[in-house]
Amino acid sequence: MSDTAPSYEVGKHPDQPPPVTAVGLLGWLRANLFSSWLNGLMTILAILFLLWIIPPLIEWAVIKAHWTGDTRAACADRSGACWVFIEVWFRQLMYGRYPPDQIWRIDSAYVIAVAAGALLFVPRFPWKQWVAVFLLVGFPIVAFFLFVGGSFGLPTVETPLWGGLFLTLVIGVVGIVASLPIGVVLALGRRSSMPVVKACCIAFIEFWRGVPLITVLFMASVMFPLFLPEGMNFDKLIRALVGVMFFSSAYMAEVVRGGLQALPKGQYEAAQALGLNYWKMMALVILPQALKMVIPGIVNTFIGLFKDTTLVLIIGLFDFLGMIQLAGTNPDWLGFAIEGYVFAALGFFIFCSCMSRYSQHLEKKLATGHKR
Amino acid sequence: MAVELTDAAPPARPPLYNDPRIRAIFFQAVVLGAVLLGGLYLVHNTIRNLESQGIASGFDFLNTTAGFSISMSLIDYSQQSTYGRAFLVGVINTILVSAIGVFFATILGFLIGVARLSENWLLSKIAGAYIEVLRNIPLLLQLFFWYFAVLRALPSPRNSVQLFSSFFLNNRGLSSPSPVPQEGFTLVWVAFVVGIIATIAVQRWAKKRQEATGQQFPVFFTALGLILGLPLLAAIVTGFPLKWDYPELKGFNFVGGVVLIPEFVALVVALSTYTAAFIAEIVRSGILAVSHGQTEAAYALGLRPGPTLRLVIIPQALRVIIPPLTSEYLNLTKNSSLAAAIAYPDIVLVFAGTVLMQTGQAVEIIGMTMACYLTLSLLISAFMNWYNKKMALVER
Numbered sequence: 001m002s003d004t005a006p007s008y009e010v011g012k013h014p015d016q017p018p019p020v021t022a023v024g025l026l027g028w029l030r031a032n033l034f035s036s037w038l039n040g041l042m043t044i045l046a047i048l049f050l051l052w053i054i055p056p057l058i059e060w061a062v063i064k065a066h067w068t069g070d071t072r073a074a075c076a077d078r079s080g081a082c083w084v085f086i087e088v089w090f091r092q093l094m095y096g097r098y099p100p101d102q103i104w105r106i107d108s109a110y111v112i113a114v115a116a117g118a119l120l121f122v123p124r125f126p127w128k129q130w131v132a133v134f135l136l137v138g139f140p141i142v143a144f145f146l147f148v149g150g151s152f153g154l155p156t157v158e159t160p161l162w163g164g165l166f167l168t169l170v171i172g173v174v175g176i177v178a179s180l181p182i183g184v185v186l187a188l189g190r191r192s193s194m195p196v197v198k199a200c201c202i203a204f205i206e207f208w209r210g211v212p213l214i215t216v217l218f219m220a221s222v223m224f225p226l227f228l229p230e231g232m233n234f235d236k237l238i239r240a241l242v243g244v245m246f247f248s249s250a251y252m253a254e255v256v257r258g259g260l261q262a263l264p265k266g267q268y269e270a271a272q273a274l275g276l277n278y279w280k281m282m283a284l285v286i287l288p289q290a291l292k293m294v295i296p297g298i299v300n301t302f303i304g305l306f307k308d309t310t311l312v313l314i315i316g317l318f319d320f321l322g323m324i325q326l327a328g329t330n331p332d333w334l335g336f337a338i339e340g341y342v343f344a345a346l347g348f349f350i351f352c353s354c355m356s357r358y359s360q361h362l363e364k365k366l367a368t369g370h371k372r
Numbered sequence: 373m374a375v376e377l378t379d380a381a382p383p384a385r386p387p388l389y390n391d392p393r394i395r396a397i398f399f400q401a402v403v404l405g406a407v408l409l410g411g412l413y414l415v416h417n418t419i420r421n422l423e424s425q426g427i428a429s430g431f432d433f434l435n436t437t438a439g440f441s442i443s444m445s446l447i448d449y450s451q452q453s454t455y456g457r458a459f460l461v462g463v464i465n466t467i468l469v470s471a472i473g474v475f476f477a478t479i480l481g482f483l484i485g486v487a488r489l490s491e492n493w494l495l496s497k498i499a500g501a502y503i504e505v506l507r508n509i510p511l512l513l514q515l516f517f518w519y520f521a522v523l524r525a526l527p528s529p530r531n532s533v534q535l536f537s538s539f540f541l542n543n544r545g546l547s548s549p550s551p552v553p554q555e556g557f558t559l560v561w562v563a564f565v566v567g568i569i570a571t572i573a574v575q576r577w578a579k580k581r582q583e584a585t586g587q588q589f590p591v592f593f594t595a596l597g598l599i600l601g602l603p604l605l606a607a608i609v610t611g612f613p614l615k616w617d618y619p620e621l622k623g624f625n626f627v628g629g630v631v632l633i634p635e636f637v638a639l640v641v642a643l644s645t646y647t648a649a650f651i652a653e654i655v656r657s658g659i660l661a662v663s664h665g666q667t668e669a670a671y672a673l674g675l676r677p678g679p680t681l682r683l684v685i686i687p688q689a690l691r692v693i694i695p696p697l698t699s700e701y702l703n704l705t706k707n708s709s710l711a712a713a714i715a716y717p718d719i720v721l722v723f724a725g726t727v728l729m730q731t732g733q734a735v736e737i738i739g740m741t742m743a744c745y746l747t748l749s750l751l752i753s754a755f756m757n758w759y760n761k762k763m764a765l766v767e768r
Contacts, residue, residue, distance in 0.1 A: 032493035039492050046494045196400035200407055210746040212706035215738065218724050222734040226421045227414045307510035314713055321513055328520070338521045345509045345517075352508035 061342070072333055085336040086343050089327040093343070096163015096318055105146045105154065106166055113139060136177060159237040163318035165347065167237075171309040171319065175244045176302050182245065183252025184291075188282060190253065191260055201253070208250035213308050216243045221315040240312050248305045255297035259290030292366050299359035303352045320344055418735060425732075433731045434459065440726055442717045444633050455727050462719035463744055469639050469718065470705040470748075476644035477704060478697075481651025488656045499652065506649035512710055514646055519638035519714045526634075529625050538618055540626060546637060547619035550630040556610040563606035567598040574598070635716035639708065647704045651697065658693035659685060690763050698756035702749050709745070719744055 008014075021030055034040040064080025075082035086093070095103050116139065119131045147170070150156035162170065189201035208216070220243035225233055234242075263286060271281040291298070313322030324340035327333060388394055422429055434456035441451050445461045446468065487499040506514070524543055527533065532542035540547040571594070578589035607614070619629030662685050670680040711718040712725060724741045728734060 032491070035491060042490075042492050043494050046492070046498055049498070194396050194400050196404050200403060207746070210749045211742045212709040212720075212745055214709040214712060214720055215724060215741050215745065218720070218728075219738045219742070222728065223738055226418045226734060228421075229417050230421060230424065303508070307508075310510040310512040311710070311713075313512075321510065321516070325516070337516070341513060341517045341521055344513055348510055348513065349505065349508045353504070356508075 072336075075336075081339050081342070082336055083339065085327070085333055085339050089323075089333075089340075092164060092327065093320065093323050094164045095166050096323060097161045098157060098163070098166065099155075099161070102149070102155065102157055105149070105157075109143045109146050112142065140174075140177065159235050162237065164323045165320045167312075167317060168306075168309050168320040170237075171241060171244060171312060172306040174241050175248045175305045175309070178245045179248035179252045179301070179305065180298070182249035184256050184287065186249060186253035187256035187260060190257055205250045205253050208247050209254065213244075213247055213311050214314060216247050217311060217315045219243065236315065237317060240315060240317060244305070244309070244312075248301065251301050251304070252298065255294050255301055256290065258297060259292075259294035260286065262293055263290050295359055295363050295366070299355055299362075303355050306351060306355070307348065320347060422735075427732045427734075429733065429736070431736060433727075433733055433736075436731075438727070438730075440730070442722060443715075444636060444717055455731070458727060459719070459723050459740065462717060462722035465716070465722075466705075466708055466711075466718040466720075466744075467748070469636065469643070469711065469716070470708045472640050473643035473647065473704050473708065474701050476640065477647035477651055477700075480644060480648035482655050484648060484652035485655025485659070488652060489659060503649045503652050506646055507653075511642060511646045511707055512713060515638060515642040515710055515714060518642045519634065523634040523638050529621060532621075532626075538616075540619055540621075542626075543634065544625060544631070545634045546632040547626040547629050548632070549616040549618045550628075552615045552617050554615055557614060559610050560603045560606045560614075563602040564599070567600075567602040570598045570602075571595040633716075635711070635714050638714060639711050639716050642710075643704055643707060647700055647707075650700050650703075654693055654696045654700065655689075658689040661692045662688045687763070691760075694756060694760045694763060698753055698760070701752050701756065705748055705752060706745060 020026055033043040059080065061081050066075045066080065066082050066084055068074065069084045070088060072082070072084070074084045091100065091103075095106055098106065113135070116131050116135050119125055120128060120135075125131075145151060146154070147162070148156065148159075186201050186205055189197050190205060192198050192201070217240060220239040221236060224239045224242070228234070267285055267289065268281065271285040276284065309319060310321045312319050313325065318326055321344050324337075324344050328337040328340050385391075435454050437451075438453055438455050438458045439451050440458075442449055442458065442461055444465060446464050447457075447461060449457055449461050484499045484502060487495050488503065490496045490499070526541060526543045529540070529542045529544055532540040532547075534540060538549050574589075574594055575591050578591050582588055617628045619626040619631075621627075666684055666688065667680060670684040675683065708718060709720045712720040715721060719741055724737055728737045731737070
């Protein structure tokens with residue numbers, strides 16, 4: 001026995017605290033940021049990168065920004081962001097050239113949609129399916145009469161006056177609502193055992209998926225009028241909507257097909273053994289499971305579609321981004337494009353990330369315990 | 373009481389209208405009829421509309437003189453060229469921007485995907501933020517940002533940003549020196565090709581030898597030496613038959629060298645940074661899909677982290693990565709059509725824009741444009757399917 005080492009009775013050894021470098025803030029830093037010299041180097045580079053990016057950004061967007069005023073003179077020194085630009089153009093960015101005294105129509109449609117949508121989130125609300133049916137069937141009709149007008153004593157508002165975020169939402173929502181049912185039908189057709197139906201669906205899906213949306217929109221604006229009988233013409237917005245609908249339903253069909261294929265064959269056989277006919281089998285057994293499986297894919301398609309609605313500005317519809325371009329090229333407000341882009345980016349980011357968060361929530365809620 | 377058992381009569385045949393086969397045939401006939409009738413109706417309308425508007429039809433217009441100029445062209449093109457030539461210029465520009473975009477997007481995407489999985493907390497968070505932000509903002513908006521807010525805001529040629537005193541960045545684009553091959557430069561090319569062929573041969577030989585004896589051969593450095601060294605040797609022998617044409621400021625703009633027009637730069641930057649965010653997620657999920665047991669097994673065999681990643685993880689992850697990567701490449705190619713919004717002369721702007729405006733032959737022009745994209749899509753997916761088959765698990 002050496003003299004220096006203190007001796008303890010069995011079981012009486014005092015607990016030593018863990019080394020300072022293994023716990024607490026220091027331990028975390030060591031494990032996550034400086035585990036090796038390479039890691040440490042990367043951490044330092046990353047910190048330098050952040051220092052290079054973030055402080056100037058905050059200075060530009062907040063500290064030196066101009067918040068009040070109503071002309072560009074308010075931002076004469078150009079040292080920071082000019083949010084006055086957004087304030088002045090706010091109404092146009094939101095509603096386009098919709099007559100200001102009629103904007104309550106758009107707002108009330110928003111209120112109805114948000115209120116009905118909020119009811120869906122109330123956990124124990126009894127008439128949920130009716131609310132959903134209203135949102136999918138009744139609301140579009142109400143919204144159509146509200147937006148277009150011409151009846152119930154509302155003055156007509158021509159679609160060229162529509163614009164801004166409002167138009168973006170109209171195109172996005174119509175595309176989303178229409179693409180799901182059409183996509184489901186196309187996916188079922190593609191998996192059908194009838195060769196003619198199958199061939200038609202494959203041709204349709206592959207055609208629309210193979211071409212970019214811009215050419216579809218070009219086609220909608222220059223070719224659709226040629227397809228229609230003489231004297232009959234739709235306005236530009238409707239043609240664009242039809243193009244967007246075809247385009248997105250082809251993508252949706254492929255997503256749904258993935259779900260249909262992933263379902264084990266036993267489910268089909270069991271449904272048939274129960275004596276269900278084709279449509280009942282699909283509606284009661286197959287689709288509920290298949291659609292649930294592909295929720296992430298469906299929402300991804302929705303997000304993609306929502307972002308793609310910006311392309312309509314190329315055929316001359318002034319959606320959110322189109323309105324910002326228009327405002328940025330206004331002779332009184334030249335040179336404020338960046339503020340506009342930042343604002344639009346923020347808007348799209350909020351919508352898209354809300355959608356993806358909601359899909360994650362839905363995925364979790366609908367999971368019925370196949371996870372290991 | 374006994375039940376009288378009779379011979380079971382064959383089940384009554386369902387009435388004709390309830391027979392699934394008959395119904396299938398009937399239903400298909402209806403669908404076919406509807407599609408054909410609808411198609412005929414559209415064609416009929418189109419022909420009548422074209423006649424009444426006095427628009428010519430057919431592809432004769434391709435031989436007519438175009439009469440407009442194009443800001444960027446890899447092949448000879450002037451105002452006297454034909455519409456057919458303009459179409460070709462558009463197609464080549466589309467392919468060029470897509471190919472370069474795919475190249476950069478893949479590199480950036482892999483880097484960010486790996487950074488997302490890094491043990492380094494800060495690095496992985498930065499990569500995560502990059503992915504979140506870029507994926508949730510429309511590509512067109514990003515394109516506008518790069519083009520109008522960044523590249524258009526650059527100084528004029530007189531005050532250009534200088535890099536290494538031979539690259540000049542200004543609002544007319546990026547001017548860089550261009551190589552001008554002199555006499556005897558063909559030898560360098562020949563040496564380059566010989567180097568590549570020799571590398572392939574060495575690789576085959578090394579693989580055979582390793583399978584036979586287990587001895588390894590430093591293929592990578594040999595390849596580097598062959599592919600870079602041989603041309604260099606050839607260049608030394610022939611006395612560096614290559615001159616550089618440097619851009620020079622004359623008057624208001626640069627003369628000489630190559631100029632990358634800002635539209636091109638903006639499009640490549642926007643396409644590759646945007647697609648990289650998607651590729652990063654694909655790479656991340658691919659690597660995560662390889663079970664951790666594989667890493668542990670490789671370590672247990674004595675492989676170090678580098679070879680483990682290269683020989684064990686990546687080959688398996690690639691199998692998961694390739695199919696979604698293919699669709700990202702397809703998306704990038706299709707997204708390159710956004711060029712029309714910033715006036716980069718791709719097929720949509722040149723052909724479906726200018727030529728359509730001048731000739732009015734909507735059906736032929738939109739048809740050709742769409743056919744062009746369809747062909748590109750099919751080519752890319754054919755190539756990726758071939759590559760996928762090569763990488764796929766060979767089950768024994």
